[in-house]
Amino acid sequence: MKSPLSSPAVALLAVLVLCSFLAGPAPAADAPERKPKYVFLFIGDGMGLPQISAAQYYLAAKEGTVGGNKLLMTSMPYQGITTTYSAESPITDSAAAGTAMACGVKSYNAGLGVDDRKKPYRSIASLAKAKGMKVGIVTSVSLDHATPGAFYAHQESRRSYHEIGHELAKSGFDYFAGGGFLDPDGKKSKAPQGNVVEAVKKAGYTVVDDRAGFEALGPKSGKVVAMNKRLPDEEAMPYAIDATTPDVTLAEFTTKGIRLLDNPKGFFMMVEGGKIDWSCHANDAATTLGDLMAFNAAIAEARKFAEAHPKDTLIVVTGDHETGGLTVGFAGTKYANYFTVLDGQKTSFQAFKDEVLAPFIASHGTAARFEDVQPLITQHFGLKFAGDPKTDRLVLKDYEVAQLREAFQRSLGGEKEASKDEQGYLLYGGYDPLTVTVTHLLNQKAGLGWTTYSHTGVPVATAAQGPGGKLFAGYYDNTDIFKKLAAAMGFDAKPALLVKN
Template identity: 45%
Template sequence: MSQRMGLVVFLSILLTVWGCSQNKQNAASDFSSEALSSKTDVAFNMALDSAKLYFGLGDTLAGATLGLSHGDSLSLFNAYLKSMTGENRLSEEENELLYGSRDPFTVTVTHLLNQKAGLAWSSFSHTGVPVPVFAKGVGAEDFNGYYDNTDIPKKIIKLAGLNNPSQRAVKYMFLFIGDGMAIAQINASEAFLGTDSLRNQKAKYLGSLNMTSFAAAGMANTQAANRFITGSAAAATALATGHKTSIGTIAKTADHSENLKTIAEMAHETGMKVGIISSVSIDHATPACFYAHENERGNYNNIAAQMALSGFDYFAGGFAKGYFQHYRDKDPEGDGKDIVKEMQNAGYQIVSTKVALQATPKGKKCWAYTSYDKDAALYYNIDEDKSARTISLAEFTSEGIRLLNQPNGFFMMVEGGKIDWACHANDAVCAVREVAEFDKAIGEAIKFYESHKKETLIVVTGDHECGGLTLGFAGTGYNSTFQILNHQKISFEEFGEKVASWKKAKGDMATGYEK
C-alpha cells in the first residue's frame, strides 16, 4: 500500500514538473514581438522603447534599478496586449485589480517606475485616512490637534469674526486645499524634491515645501454624511460650510432640502473681497462648494452659472466645463446657459492671458483662465510643451492677492485639483509635481503674510487621500531610489494618448477595454 502511494506521489510530481515546463515554453513563445505584432500595428518592442524613452524603464545605463526583469516584461506584455486588443491571459478580475478603468499599459509603466523607486499604491480611488492641516499666522495654534474637517471652517470663521465682526482677529484669510493630498503625497513630494537633480534641497532625503515649514499642524477626519470614504463634493462642502453632507452634493444638506451658507459667502456679506482659484475647471466640485448650491456635482452648467450670481470678485484657474455644449444640453432645467455671456452681463472682465490678467485694474470683478485641456483644467506641470504656455497656479494666486487686497480684507480659496487626478491614475511623479506647483502658490500667500503678519491666516489641508500611496515597496526591501523618478518625462495622460494612437493605427480591436 505504501509503495503504491509513493508511486502516485512520484507520478504527480513528475506531471507537475512537465506541466510547468510546457507552460514556460508556451509563455516564451507567446512573449514575442512577432506573435504580438500579428494582432497589433505597433510591435511590443517599440512600446518598450517608448517606456524607456519617456520613463527610463529598461535603461540600465541610467541605473541598474531601471532594468526590467522577466516578470516586469511579462507584466508589460499582458498590459500591452490588453490595451491593444482588449484581451490577455489574465482574468477580468485580475485586470480590474491591476489597471482599474485606466489604460493598462500606461498604468503598468507608471507602477513599475514607482515601485523601482520604492513607492506603491493600494487603490485607484479615495481612501479614508485623515488629512494633515497646516496653519500659519494669527490663531494658527487653534489648528493643532486632531479633529473633524468640519472644524476647519468653524475655526476660520471664529478668528475672522464672520459671525461677530467686533471680534475679528484676522483680516486676510487663505484656505489652500490639495485635492487627494494627505501625508503620503506630501512626504513623497519632499523625497522627490530632495533628489540630486533638483535644486530645492535642504537635507539628504527630504527637500523643502512651504507648507511643512508651518509651526502649527493637525490632522482631520474626512468622512461624508452617508459614506466613510468621502468624495470631493462632500469633503469640500465640509470645508466650505462646516457641515457634513452626502456624496455628490454641492453646499446643501444631505437630503438637499436646504442650502448651506459657505465661508466665502459669509466673508462677502461682511464686505470682504472673495477669490476662488483652482487648477481644474472652476465649476468642479471643490471650487463649486464655495459659491454654488446644487444637488448633483455633475450639473456643471447650473453650477457655473452661479459664479455670476455670487458677486464674488475673482474666479481664476481652469475654464468652465459648464460652458461646453454637452453640459448645456444636460442642464436639468433644460435652459443651458452661455456661461461667458452670463459672466459678461454680470460685469466680469474675462481674461485668458498673463498680460491681460496683469492689466486688470483693482476694483474690477474678474474671471481669469488660461489654456486648458479637454476637461477645462490646467495642463499637468510635467507636460512642459503645454504647461509652459499657461498661467500657473502661483501666478493666479499672486494676481488674485493684488486684485483682492483692500482695507476690509479678503478670503481666498486655492485648490490644487490635479493632485487627485494624478493619484487616481497612480502616477506618483505627476502627483508630486502637482503638489510642488500647489506649494508654490502657498509661497505667494507667505510673501503677503510677511507684510501683514498681525492680520493674516494661512490654512493648508487636503480634502481626502487618493490612491493609497505608500512610501515603501516590498520588492525593494527598505531601499528607496527616488532619483530615478526624474526619468519620467510626461504625464500618464500624455503617454496614454500615445498608446491610444498605436491602437487607433490598427483600428478599434478592443473588446471590453475602457480607456
C-alpha cells in the same frame, strides 16, 4: 500572553503623544483675539499624508539626503490631523468634503453646498463677502468643479455643471481663476439657462482666457473670471509636468488674486490644487509630485504676502481626502527607495495617452509592434529595454517587459479596463492599459505603491500660520475647518442655512 506593547493603555499613550507633537508650540505673536484681515485657504485635492511624505522624501533625495521639512505646509507652526468621512461613507468624494470645509455640514457624496437632507448652507466665502471682504476662488480644474463649487453653489448633484456655472455668475465674488466651464451651453442640463460665459459677462465680470489678457488685469478690472487658454482635459489646466511657457501657473493665478483682491476690508481666497487628485486616480506619482510642487509654489506666494502683513494674514493648508492609497514603500524594494528615478518621466499619463500613444496607434494600426513603441516609453518615462537592471534601476526586467507587452496589446485593441473584467480593473482601473502599467512600473522602481484608483478614508494633514492659526492644531473633523475659520474671522461659527430671497 500579550506583549505589553499591544496593550490599550500604551496605544492610547501613543495617540496622546502624537497629538501633542502635531499641535506644536504656539508663537506668542498669535494672540487668539486678533482677527485676520487676509485669509487664505489652500486645498490640495487628493492630498493625504502619503502624498506630502512622498514629495518631501523626493525633494530630500534630490539633495542627497533622506528627510526633513521640504514643503511649506510642514514648516507652519500649527499642525493638525483632519477626518474626512462623508454623511454616508468613511470614503468621501470631493463634493461632500468641499461642502464640509466650506459650509460646516456633512453631506452625501455628490452633494454640493447642501447637507445630507439636501438643505443649502452658507459658505465661509459667502459670509466673508457679506462682511465686506473681497472673495477669490482659484483652482487648477474647471471653475464649476466640486471643490470650488462648494464655496459658491448649492446643488443636489455636483454634476449639475450648467447650474453651478450660473450660480458662479450670481455669486458676486470678485475673482475666479483657473480652468473653464464643463457645460456652458446646458447640453447636459434639463433646464438650460443660456450660455454661462455670457451670463458671467452680463453679471459684470471681465473675462480673459489667455496670458496677454491675464497679464493686463489690474485693480481697475473689477470682478474677474480668468481662464488659462489651454485646457486639455475636462476644461482643466494642464498638469504641471506638461505646462508650457504660455500657460498661466497656479502660483501666478494666486499672485494676481492677491493684487486684485487687496483692499482696506481684506479678502478671503480659496486656492485648490485640483489635479493632484486626478493624477493620483491614475496612479501617476511623478505627475502627482509635479502638481504638488505647483501647489506648494502657490502657497509660497501667500507666504510672501504674509511676510509683509504678518499680524493680519491667516494661511490654512489642508486636503479634502487622500486619493490612490499611495504608500511610501513597495514590496519589491523592501526598505529601500529610489525616488529620483521619477525624474525619468517627462510627460503625464494624460498627455502620453492623448498626444503620443493615440497618434502612434492611429498611424500604425493593427500592424503596430510592441518593439516600435519601446523608444516612446524610454523617451517619456525613462524606462530602458536594454542594459543591466542590477546596475541601472531604470532597466526593465523580463517579467516587467512581459507586463508592458500584454498591456500594449490591450491598448492596441482599444480596451479600457473599467471594463467588464474585474481582473482588468484591478490592474488598470479605468485608464489606458499601457500607460498605467508604465507608471506603475516606474513608481515601483522608485519604491512607491498604490492600492486603489479611487479615494481612501484616511485622515489628512492640516497646517496653519498667522492670527487664529492655533485653532487648527490637534485632531478634528473637516466640518471644523469652516467653524475654525469662522471663529478666527469673528463670524458666528455655527453653520447657517441659506435663506433664498
